[in-house]
Structure formats: structure tokens, C-alpha cells
Amino acid sequence: MIALLLALSITADALPVDSFDMVELNHVHSSGTGNYRFTQVIGWEYYEGEWHCEAWTLVDRDRVANAFASAKRTHYARFFDTEGRRYFLHFGAFKETKTAYDPEQVNRAKYPIRSRRNFIGRK
DSSP states (O other), rough: HHHHHHHHHHHHHTTTOOOEEEEEEEEETTTTOOOEEEEEEEEEEETEEEEEEEEEEEEEEEEETTTTTHHHHHHEEEEEOSOOOOOEEEEEEEEEESSSSSSHHHHHHHGGGGGGGOOOOBB
């Protein structure tokens, strides 16, 4: 496992590797009309019997489609957010969801932003 992480970090143009229990690619749509609103990548950690959002960033859904196409199989992804920062993630599980609410925002009530570690990204 350590050798894999080392190899992946070398091939990632020296990007720091962020690790999470689960990564979610979440597409949020309007609850009333069903219109697309935004896409985000959310990093989740499982502890004390609950899932806690540790990090999130907005992404362009078309640009990240290829980045996450093999995520279930490889357990890693490289992508850019809407601000142009690059990320390299390693994770134990992956899921892609379509919701009429923002799961990251819902999780803030239990686990505030000030308690999160956030993604490691670089311009």
C-alpha cells in the first residue's frame, strides 16, 4: 500500500496526496424544477459511528467526468476545481450521487467548517 501511494504521488507531478475514507462526486439539482445547480467533490471520514465531511470543492461536471470514470476501480482521482487548483485524492470508497440538497451543507450542522481539515490543492 505504501509503495502504491509513493508511486501515485510521483506520477502526480509532486502534488500532495489527500486521503479520505470516502469521496463523493455530488451533482446538486433544484428540488422544485430538477434543474442542474452545481457539482462538488466531497471528502468524507467515518468515525464515532457517523460520516463527517472533511473537505469539499466545486468542480465543472464535464471536466471531472473523465477524472472520476475509473475512481471505483483505482481508488484515486486527479482533477481541477473551478478555481483552477489541482487535487490528487486517494480514498477507500467512492460514490457518485444526484441530490436535491447539498450534503456538505447539511453536515455542517453536526460538524462545523472550523473542525474540518480541507483538501490539499495547488494552483
